[in-house]
Amino acid sequence: MIRFQPIMLFIPFLFISIIALLSCTEKQKSGTVLIEDEETITYPIKKELPVECQIIETYPENESVIPPIAEEMHKQLFVELDELRQLFEGSILENNLEILRILTRSQIYIDYLKRTFHRDAPFETLEEFWTTQPIPTELYRPIFDGFIEAPEPDDFAYLHRNLLNWKATVLHTYVIPICARDPIDYFLNKPLHLRGGPVKKTDLTNGTLEKWVTHYSDGYESFRSRKRKKFITFLNTDKKKIRGYFNMYDVDDALIWLAIQDPNLIGLILSSTVDEAMFIGWINYRDTQ
Structure with missing residues (x-):
């Protein structure tokens, strides 16, 4: 057996x-x-992002701008917004700056904007506030040198709209291959409010571009090149301002202070950013070219 x-x-x-x-x-x-x-x-497999898209760095002095000294009303508002921030868990940066969006939608913040900043048109949101900011005509005037001798209100208005929409586009698309969590097609994934730009056309600017191209055709190309260089300079200055806040404060405090002292810039960021990793990538990477 x-x-x-x-x-x-x-x-x-x-x-x-x-x-x-x-x-x-x-x-x-x-x-x-x-x-x-x-x-x-x-379950989805998340893309492993490089460290440049995850961590706010410390920036050299020549690549940042020191924030302005806080006034007493700024300090009081910071305390109130910080108390509101502590009701939520996590960092302000997480989930596409979700907590910061909540803070800037609060009545405390909107009331502060109404008390502190003048707008010709009434506003009830940060989006309405930053997209109707006064046009800095003297800042823009040199861009027209050699192109239009005496720029008119529609010229300044169209240039201003063009600049803000261009900034929004750069913030939305910057370093996508590096920092985007998912493959992104620029046109298909562009948020509805950014299609055509966050700053909409007005009756004042209708036909302005056609006027530039037809009536001033001889100088248009050089004007266009000069305009682009200035736009890049303006956006890189914005980046240096933001870096200055991150150098002075921790990440959460920095963004609250930026919202208090430069609401136009924080409005641009919140309107244009669809992924905090792409925002961090833009801040950390070399200046826009």
């Missing part, structure tokens, strides 16, 4: 168990977990 040793019976069972374990492990790598024979759960 042939007798089977217990160990001989265990070997096939062990072999089958190893195969099953390897199969389950392979499924987990592909993003699917086996629950039962006919039930599976599929």
